[in-house]
Amino acid sequence: MKAPLYPLGIIGEEAGFIAIFFLGLFFSASSPERAGFGSSRKLTSIFYFKDWSVLRVMFTAIVVAMLGLLYLTGIGWMDGDAVTVKETILGPDRRRPPARCGLHHRRLLPRHLRRRRGLRQAGCLRLHRRHVRRHVPVHLPL
Amino acid sequence: MTFQFAGVFLGGLIGALTAGRMRFEVERGPRASARMRLLLAFAGGLITGVAARLARGCTSGQALTGGAQLALGSWAFMMAVFAAAFGLAVFLRRQWQ
Numbered sequence: 682m683k684a685p686l687y688p689l690g691i692i693g694e695e696a697g698f699i700a701i702f703f704l705g706l707f708f709s710a711s712s713p714e715r716a717g718f719g720s721s722r723k724l725t726s727i728f729y730f731k732d733w734s735v736l737r738v739m740f741t742a743i744v745v746a747m748l749g750l751l752y753l754t755g756i757g758w759m760d761g762d763a764v765t766v767k768e769t770i771l772g773p774d775r776r777r778p779p780a781r782c783g784l785h786h787r788r789l790l791p792r793h794l795r796r797r798r799g800l801r802q803a804g805c806l807r808l809h810r811r812h813v814r815r816h817v818p819v820h821l822p823l
Numbered sequence: 824m825t826f827q828f829a830g831v832f833l834g835g836l837i838g839a840l841t842a843g844r845m846r847f848e849v850e851r852g853p854r855a856s857a858r859m860r861l862l863l864a865f866a867g868g869l870i871t872g873v874a875a876r877l878a879r880g881c882t883s884g885q886a887l888t889g890g891a892q893l894a895l896g897s898w899a900f901m902m903a904v905f906a907a908a909f910g911l912a913v914f915l916r917r918q919w920q
Contacts, residue, residue, distance in 0.1 A: 698826045702829060703830060704830065705828065705829070705830025706833050706837070707834060708830075709831040709838065710834035710835065711834075713835055713838075714834070714835050714839055714844075715842070719835065719839070719844075722851070722852070725912065726919070728909055728912030729912065729919065739886070743887060743890040743891045744891075746887070747892075750891060750892065766889070766894050767884075767888075767892075767896055769896040769899075770896055771895075771896065771899055
């Protein structure tokens with residue numbers, strides 16, 4: 682058996698639903714309830730510099746997951762390429778502006794993206810290709 | 824997702840029952856009104872829902888999952904979330920402290 686189970690087709694949809702049910706059950710029984718994160722006052726107290734447990738738990742979780750990914754991939758129990766990694770989008774997605782949205786109006790866009798046309802026409806024009814910001818997918822070096 | 828929510832609900836219930844912490848209350852600061860807290864929580868939920876769709880993930884999907892994968896966008900998300908929360912918390916101090 683090799684992880685990730687669902688993307689590799691090792692378990693089907695039904696088994697996936699059952700697995701995610703139990704994952705949710707164990708998650709909420711441990712993290713929010715037992716650790717005290719059911720309390721919104723405890724959650725917000727970090728923002729008043731009082732209780733830093735939210736930050737500690739978050740970063741512990743990140744490091745644990747990171748080590749898990751690393752070691753499981755390292756010993757071959759996990760296929761690192763089959764794990765979805767979120768693509769990097771650091772700004773608004775300007776690839777496909779919706780037609781007639783009025784976004785090309787002169788005041789709503791920076792100068793280099795404006796077209797010298799009226800709002801009515803410009804609204805459904807596509808942006809020039811060289812202004813298009815592309816997604817750069819970032820992959821795990823595993 | 825629905826199956827996960829069912830699990831999350833049941834898990835929380837089991838945890839609270841076994842720890843003897845089951846009771847109804849509106850969590851709030853000593854000077855905050857329950858009504859205002861519920862209104863703000865509702866508004867916060869709405870904003871979070873829309874924003875999580877826009878950002879393609881929430882604190883769990885982006886910050887925790889993506890953070891563990893060292894995804895650049897997820898770390899940018901995390902910094903933005905904490906910066907915004909620290910900034911906004913100043914104005915909502917009365918609700919909690």
